Amino acid sequence: MVGRRKAAKELLQIANAAARRSSATSNFQIPATLPKPTAQQSQFSCNGTLLGSVLSRNIRTAAKESIPAFRDTSAASKFAPCRRPVRGFATSATAQLPGQSPFPWYGRYVGYTILLGGSAILTYFYYPHPKRGGGAAPPALTADEHTVTNWSGTHSATTSVYAQPESLEELEKVVKLAHDNGQRLRPVGSGLSPNGLGLSDEGMVNLALMDKIISVDEETKKVRVQAGARVAEVVEALRPYGLTLQNYASIREQQIGGFIQVGAHGTGAKLPPVDEQVVGLKLVTPGKGTLDLSPEDGALFYLARCALGALGVVAEVELQCVQAHKLLEKTIVTNMKQVKRNHKKWLQENKHLRYMWIPNTDTVVVVQCNPLKEGQEPKEVSPKYSMDERLSGARSLYKETAAKYLPKSHEPESHGEQDPKTAQVESGMWGGTGGGSKEPLGHLSDEELNSLSFTELRDKVLGFDPLNAAHVNKVNQVESEYWKKSEGIRVGWSDEILGFDCGGQQWVSETCFPTGTIQKPDMQDLKFIEQVMGLIKKEGIPAPSPIEQRWTARSRSPLSPAFDPSPDNIYSWVGIIMYLPTADEKQREAITQRFFEYRKSTQYLLWDSYGAHEHWAKIEVPTNENALAWVRERLRHRYPLDEFYKAREQLDPKNILVNGVVEKLFPRKSAEAVQTST
Numbered sequence: 026m027v028g029r030r031k032a033a034k035e036l037l038q039i040a041n042a043a044a045r046r047s048s049a050t051s052n053f054q055i056p057a058t059l060p061k062p063t064a065q066q067s068q069f070s071c072n073g074t075l076l077g078s079v080l081s082r083n084i085r086t087a088a089k090e091s092i093p094a095f096r097d098t099s100a101a102s103k104f105a106p107c108r109r110p111v112r113g114f115a116t117s118a119t120a121q122l123p124g125q126s127p128f129p130w131y132g133r134y135v136g137y138t139i140l141l142g143g144s145a146i147l148t149y150f151y152y153p154h155p156k157r158g159g160g161a162a163p164p165a166l167t168a169d170e171h172t173v174t175n176w177s178g179t180h181s182a183t184t185s186v187y188a189q190p191e192s193l194e195e196l197e198k199v200v201k202l203a204h205d206n207g208q209r210l211r212p213v214g215s216g217l218s219p220n221g222l223g224l225s226d227e228g229m230v231n232l233a234l235m236d237k238i239i240s241v242d243e244e245t246k247k248v249r250v251q252a253g254a255r256v257a258e259v260v261e262a263l264r265p266y267g268l269t270l271q272n273y274a275s276i277r278e279q280q281i282g283g284f285i286q287v288g289a290h291g292t293g294a295k296l297p298p299v300d301e302q303v304v305g306l307k308l309v310t311p312g313k314g315t316l317d318l319s320p321e322d323g324a325l326f327y328l329a330r331c332a333l334g335a336l337g338v339v340a341e342v343e344l345q346c347v348q349a350h351k352l353l354e355k356t357i358v359t360n361m362k363q364v365k366r367n368h369k370k371w372l373q374e375n376k377h378l379r380y381m382w383i384p385n386t387d388t389v390v391v392v393q394c395n396p397l398k399e400g401q402e403p404k405e406v407s408p409k410y411s412m413d414e415r416l417s418g419a420r421s422l423y424k425e426t427a428a429k430y431l432p433k434s435h436e437p438e439s440h441g442e443q444d445p446k447t448a449q450v451e452s453g454m455w456g457g458t459g460g461g462s463k464e465p466l467g468h469l470s471d472e473e474l475n476s477l478s479f480t481e482l483r484d485k486v487l488g489f490d491p492l493n494a495a496h497v498n499k500v501n502q503v504e505s506e507y508w509k510k511s512e513g514i515r516v517g518w519s520d521e522i523l524g525f526d527c528g529g530q531q532w533v534s535e536t537c538f539p540t541g542t543i544q545k546p547d548m549q550d551l552k553f554i555e556q557v558m559g560l561i562k563k564e565g566i567p568a569p570s571p572i573e574q575r576w577t578a579r580s581r582s583p584l585s586p587a588f589d590p591s592p593d594n595i596y597s598w599v600g601i602i603m604y605l606p607t608a609d610e611k612q613r614e615a616i617t618q619r620f621f622e623y624r625k626s627t628q629y630l631l632w633d634s635y636g637a638h639e640h641w642a643k644i645e646v647p648t649n650e651n652a653l654a655w656v657r658e659r660l661r662h663r664y665p666l667d668e669f670y671k672a673r674e675q676l677d678p679k680n681i682l683v684n685g686v687v688e689k690l691f692p693r694k695s696a697e698a699v700q701t702s703t
Contacts, residue, residue: 173216173224177530177605179617180221182684186210186228190235193340196309199230200338203681204311211684212334214283215255217276218642219533222287223334225684230338232282238262239341246346247304252282252339259344260520268346272296272377273523282339287642288331288585291523292575293377294543294595300331300582305343308336310676315340324583328672331582333641335669335687336676352377352394352522353403358509360387361555369546372576372595377523381508381571382554384561385498388505390571394522406514413475415510418503419482420474426496427468430489479507484529487569488606492619497567504570528604532620534627534645535600536637537586540576542593550574550597553635557601557627566623573600583665586638598640601627621645638663646689653689660690 174181186208190196203210210230213223223229232253239249243266250259256270257277263269272291279289285306290298305319308329316337318326329336364380371378377394397403408415469477469485477485483500490496515522541547554574561568575598579589587596603620605613624645631637638659647653660666669691673680680693 173213173229175216175218175221175224177219177532178613179219179530179532179605180224182221182224182226182229184226184228188228188230189233190230192235193307193309193315196230196232196235196338196340197315200309200311203228203230204679207679207681209681209683210338211682212282212286212338214253214280215278217279218283218287219531220643220645220686222642222686223283223684227684232280232338232340235340236280241266241268243268246348247343248346249305249341249343250281252280252342254281255279256281256284263346264349267349269349269519270299270344271302271347272299273520274299275525275527277520277524281342281344283334285330285342286332286334286339288580288582288587288640289642290575290577290587290598291377292379292577292598293375294372294546294576295376295578297578298331298580298582298585298587300585301578301580302344302346303330303342304345306330306339307341308338308676309340310337311681312676312678324668325672327582328584328668331580331584331641332669332672333584333687335682335691336672337682350519351397351516352519353397354392354394354515354517354522356508356514357391357393357512358505359389359391361389361551364389364391365548365551368548368551372546373543378576380554380574382558382574383501383505383508383570384558384566384568384572386501386505388508390508394519396519397516403514403516405516408511408513410510415507416479416482418506419479419486422499422503423469423474423482423486426486426489431468478526479504480526480528483569484604484606487604491569491604491606491612491616492567494565494567497569501570528602530605531602532605532617533600533602533643534624535573535598535640535643536627536632536635537596537598537640538635538637539589539594540597541595542591543578543595544593546595549635550576550599553597553599553631553637556631557599560626560630564626566626567603567619568623569602569604572602574598584641584669586640586663588664599637600643632659636663644686644690646686657690657692666691 170183170185171187172181172183173187188199188210190199200210202208209225209227211223211225211228213225213229213231215233216223232251235251235253236255236258237251238254238259239251241248241263246268248259248263248268250262255277256273256279259281260269260277272293274284274289274291285300285303288298288300305317306326306329308316308318310316316325318329320326329339371391371393375393375395377392379392381390381392383389474482483504486500486503487497538549538553540550554572557572560566577587577596577598579592579594579596580587582588589596601623603616603623605616607613607616644656647656673691677683680688683691
């Protein structure tokens with residue numbers, strides 16, 4: 026009884042705070058520099074309470090309609106004066122501008138009364154008595170369940186417990202409440218991880234509404250932000266101070282918390298993964314409360330920088346920035362022979378270096394980026410070919426392939442007594458006409474075709490037959506020609522230049538392995554690529570482009586795939602890929618199966634030989650017990666897991682922060698074994 030009332034009281038306090046904010050309409054302003062928001066459908070309410078297990082559908086609906094779309098500008102940082110309509114699965118409620126409530130004044134107060142009273146009542150009956158329920162998670166309400174899917178659509182989770190705190194105090198209360206009741210609460214960010222690392226059916230907490238830029242120190246070039254701030258927002262906040270982040274991954278949509286916790290990286294043999302930019306963080310832990318960590322805290326600080334969200338919920342991050350600078354990007358197309366001849370020099374001389382290998386061709390796209398010298402303003406060298414000329418090959422291949430795979434309007438849909446396999450090919454089994462789909466894809470008009478970028482065209486063409494190696498090779502040849510016509514030089518700010526288009530939904534596996542030192546690269550990185558290319562050719566793998574290769578310096582974070590005590594060692598990161606250009610489930614399943622065969626071939630042939638380990642956001646948990654045991658053994662050999670388990674025992678003793686991925690890769694029984702041995 027006492028336990029349930031205590032939980033109800035905690036939630037009631039959070040709900041009260043949310044209601045007070047939502048009623049203070051006179052304090053809300055729309056910054057003049059921002060456009061008026063459009064109403065958008067919400068997947069989740071965002072009033073800072075635990076959802077689903079606390080509020081009924083009707084009460085949540087009332088709460089949504091009463092919450093303004095913008096944050097109080099008097100309390101917020103000047104860099105984040107309003108709450109943006111959060112994208113993806115961390116959306117805001119349907120936007121209502123201040124003073125435009127759909128209810129009369131008395132209706133709003135009735136709504137608040139229902140919200141607060143209902144929250145307390147439902148909390149009382151929903152949370153079990155600790156002595157009888159053992160702190161188990163509250164049962165899910167089918168009507169209140171929400172399904173969250175990652176960006177590639179490869180992983181999803183359905184949960185009735187989803188928290189979106191708006192302040193540190195709310196986050197602390199939510200974590201404490203979950204800890205007291207043994208409620209799983211997995212930290213989740215923007216949902217960009219290919220392996221769904223942040224997803225959990227049992228409960229999630231998202232800091233999308235904790236997105237303030239707390240402070241910028243021009244002298245020390247440091248910025249402190251709430252962990253829900255997105256990389257792009259931090260960059261814009263730093264711009265007036267002439268500062269920027271040291272390096273970037275391919276995109277800028279990540280929340281800072283997830284950005285560092287998975288050990289994300291950009292490229293540059295002298296630049297470490299992004300966790301090395303972290304010089305301080307605030308960690309809200311279930312077992313030890315809120316911790317302010319810095320390098321003075323030693324091992325725990327470095328362990329917590331890249332910890333997969335398993336040690337606590339990162340609430341704030343302090344990052345070491347650099348002076349804002351422009352980069353000169355040079356794109357050239359060459360071959361393996363020329364790369365071998367120049368590779369060491371390119372690694373040493375270029376601040377940023379990226380290779381994009383095109384399977385079953387002798388083509389590699391080399392992208393080199395270097396800072397402009399002070400006062401230097403070189404002219405951009407545009408490609409010799411217009412965009413229409415560069416895309417002509419892809420457009421022609423689309424028309425050729427569409428004529429082959431898509432049925433003509435005058436042709437009957439039935440194939441009569443035709444051989445089923447032949448019928449599948451001629452009807453375009455990968456164009457949306459097979460695998461159970463009854464509505465064939467239509468031909469794109471010239472106008473539609475001309476509006477597509479190269480990566481969009483690639484998806485369209487691959488979609489006709491993505492598992493036909495000969496077809497995929499044709500697409501790769503077209504991509505090779507596209508890049509040959511795209512050689513050139515461009516100049517821009519580092520955050521603009523370093524991002525690139527990764528293509529559509531996809532399966533990807535990226536591994537990291539040592540490749541000598543910056544002074545003496547050992548060329549193992551190129552041998553790795555040669556073996557991957559040989560494997561693709563030998564096994565007839567329908568491998569699309571690109572096989573992307575990047576480099577970083579080492580990291581001092583023990584759980585980083587690039588962890589190394591030696592500051593001179595460098596690491597190569599290589600990613601293989603298969604796109605998911607269709608929405609048809611049967612087709613996606615077939616692509617998924619073929620991708621995992623592709624991944625398995627590289628895994629057993631190369632990983633042990635090169636000491637390669639997967640990116641944390643891209644590691645997939647095997648369903649086979651023997652394969653899972655093999656993965657666990659490799660992880661134990663690579664990382665200091667004893668220290669990781671001990672930290673988890675202290676900071677998350679009830680194991681509430683994990684999900685299926687973390688739990689299977691790092692089972693708690695291993696922690697018990699550590700305790701026994703000590």
